[in-house]
Amino acid sequence: EAGVAQSPRYKIIEKRQSVAFWCNPISGHATLYWYQQILGQGPKLLIQFQNNGVVDDSQLPKDRFSAERLKGVDSTLKIQPAKLEDSAVYLCASSLLGSMQYFGPGTRLTVL
Amino acid sequence: AQSVSQHNHHVILSEAASLELGCNYSYGGTVNLFWYVQYPGQHLQLLLKYFSGDPLVKGIKGFEAEFIKSKFSFNLRKPSVQWSDTAEYFCAVNADNNDMRFGAGTRLTVKP
Numbered sequence: 255e256a257g258v259a260q261s262p263r264y265k266i267i268e269k270r271q272s273v274a275f276w277c278n279p280i281s282g283h284a285t286l287y288w289y290q291q292i293l294g295q296g297p298k299l300l301i302q303f304q305n306n307g308v309v310d311d312s313q314l315p316k317d318r319f320s321a322e323r324l325k326g327v328d329s330t331l332k333i334q335p336a337k338l339e340d341s342a343v344y345l346c347a348s349s350l351l352g353s354m355q356y357f358g359p360g361t362r363l364t365v366l
Numbered sequence: 367a368q369s370v371s372q373h374n375h376h377v378i379l380s381e382a383a384s385l386e387l388g389c390n391y392s393y394g395g396t397v398n399l400f401w402y403v404q405y406p407g408q409h410l411q412l413l414l415k416y417f418s419g420d421p422l423v424k425g426i427k428g429f430e431a432e433f434i435k436s437k438f439s440f441n442l443r444k445p446s447v448q449w450s451d452t453a454e455y456f457c458a459v460n461a462d463n464n465d466m467r468f469g470a471g472t473r474l475t476v477k478p
Contacts, residue, residue, distance in 0.1 A: 287466075296370070296456050296468030297410070310465050345410070355466060357402075357410040 256280065258358035260346050266364045272334040275361045279327065279348030285309075287355060288321055288331050289345040297345055303329060333363075341365045368393035368461045372469035379447055380477050387442040387472050389431075389457030399440040400458040400466075401431055410456070416440065427451070449478045 259278040267273050279286050284305050289297035300319065301311040306326040314321070318337070323329040333340055343362050347355040371390045379385060391397065401413040414425025421433040431442045440457060457469040 294470070296372075296458075296470050298468070299465045302465060347410075354412070354415070356412075359409040 258346055258348050258356055260344075260358040260361055262361055263359060264362050264364075266366065267336055268366050269338055270335040272332065273336055273363060274330050274332045275344050275346075275363075277329045277331070277346030277358060279329070279346070280350075280356055283348035283350050283356075284326070285349045286323060286329050287345075287347040287349075288329070289347065291343045291345055291360070293342070300331070336363075336365045338365050368397070368459050368467050370457055370459050370467050370469040372455075372457055372472050374472045375470070376473045376475070378475045378477065381449055382446050383476075385442070385444040385447045385451070385474070387455055387457075387474070389440045389442065389469060391438050391440070391457075391459040391467075393438075393459065393461045395461055398460040399431070399433060400460070401425065401429070401440075401442050402456045402458060402468075403453050404456065404471075405453045413442070413455070447474070447476050449476045452476045 261276050286303045288300045290300050291297040300314045301321045302309040303323045306323050321331045341364050343360040345360045346358045349355045369392045373388045399416040402410045403413045404410050413429050414423050416423045416433045424430045429444050433440050454471045454473050456471045458466050460466045
């Protein structure tokens with residue numbers, strides 16, 4: 255069974271630029287999550303989708319972050335414009351029943 | 367909302383030493399509890415989980431964890447660590463199937 259795929263693996267941008275990350279969950283997993291993991295901290299949930307609907311985006315900084323999952327499968331997370339403090343690893347996870355989450359390798363973002 | 371505390375930021379042990387990593391959470395209701403491990407350069411992997419039943423949970427690679435409801439704790443243990451156990455360990459709590467909250471992580475270094 256293929257795992258959660260994410261791209262790119264690494265991204266370096268300058269502040270005020272825009273960036274987008276892509277996630278392909280495990281086939282058949284209805285729930286998809288985006289997490290932000292800042293160095294030295296545990297992952298923090300940004301947004302949770304159930305199929306193509308948003309379940310929880312309470313911790314998503316909506317002034318600059320956006321995410322979509324239009325067809326209920328792949329998802330993209332965008333930051334526009336990026337700030338220095340957005341430097342982190344962005345993790346995508348998916349689950350079938352809502353509790354057992356499987357994580358992708360993450361995208362390491364560096365904002366200069 | 368629930369929160370998770372991992373009190374040990376960095377633990378250094380010699381091979382064959384016993385390990386116990388602390389995890390406490392704050393939530394009064396029903397919880398699902400997890401330990402994830404992140405080996406250097408790899409993505410988060412599930413080590414073990416507790417949903418219900420026997421509070422002593424056995425996971426992969428000889429790890430176990432004990433859920434003590436009265437103490438709101440879910441400590442991770444291993445009787446004899448190996449060099450290959452060097453990794454970052456994250457405790458996570460999922461309350462009422464809502465969003466997952468992670469602790470800050472404990473970095474384990476095992477000296478050969």
